[in-house]
Amino acid sequence: MAKITFIDPAGEQRTVQAEPGSTVMEAAIRNDIPGIDAECGGACSCATCHVYVDEQWTEKVGGPEPMEEDMLDFAYDVRPTSRLSCQIKITPELDGLVVSTPERQG
Template identity: 80%
Template sequence: MANITFIDQSGEARTVEAAAGSSVMEAAIRNDIPGIDADCGGACSCATCHVYVAEDWLEKVGPPQPMEEDMLDFAFDVRANSRLSCQIRVTPELDGLTVTTPERQG
């Protein structure tokens, strides 16, 4: 298990437990995190689970793969630390991960 903190645009933080092997998106959906729509259910075919990874976690999370980069083109307000939460697999090393949801999903 890993604790993941989701911060919304108003600054409200919610920390949830996520099972190793699941995705950050799945943890968000299971815990009713606002701002994560996940229209495609995690198939990396939309950009509605877009998050900003906290700068100090970028190295541990790793860079997006080419397919994810292509889907990020459809996201709102893409930044250097943008990721699709469906593509971030939870590992014990991600315990304490912090992500922020964008103002709106693409």
């Protein structure tokens, strides 16, 4: 299992256990993390699971693929560390990952 911490815009932290192989979005939905809508259910089709990856983790997580980059065009307040959490696959290396949720999803 990998630990993932979500920080909401007010600064509140929530840490959940996530199974390697699943996605950060799935971990959020399973644990009722507020601020992740995931309308399309993980098809990279809606940009409502937008998160900011903590600067310490951007290198390990990597950047978005072109299709995800296209979907990010529809997200709100996109920053250099923006990712769609449905496209971040959890690996043992991501144990301890920290992401922030944006003020709003699309």
